[in-house]
Amino acid sequence: MGWFSSSPVQAQPFTESSPAPPNNLASDLKSSADSKPAEKVKPCCVCKEEKVSRDDCMLFSRADDPQEDCKSMVDKYRDCMRGYGFKVQ
Template sequence: MASQAVSMPSLSSKTDSKPVANADAASKPKPCCVCKDEKSKRDECMLFSKAADPAADCKSTIDQYRSCMAGFGFQV
């Protein structure tokens, strides 16, 4: 019987084609870790609002949360 050689690619010979993350992305905090006070006030207002339209009733707290998140580079 003749043996057949199988060519296996070497892991060390391949180059990684993934883009390298820039320093800004590495230093940017996670969205769950910022604006915690504003988020809790917004959530509390929305959950316990007795208005027919809680979003309209809590507009100021929602805007505060959005502006806080925008300060960290997030859009909600």
């Protein structure tokens, strides 16, 4: 009969004599993906919390010199970025 048959097909229960169901194909893909080297992360996608706290400090600082006032936040952000392999000044 053709692909679009009007007669329904009776479902067969799984028994020990039935052939085993195929392996989970997604697990096969995952194991092959794990063997590949990790992709390099983008700078926009890491150290988000440190970046937000640094930016908030610089934007809303009431000090005469916001750079000096927020130096510790800037240093935390730089350290985080270096941890991911980025070269920062």
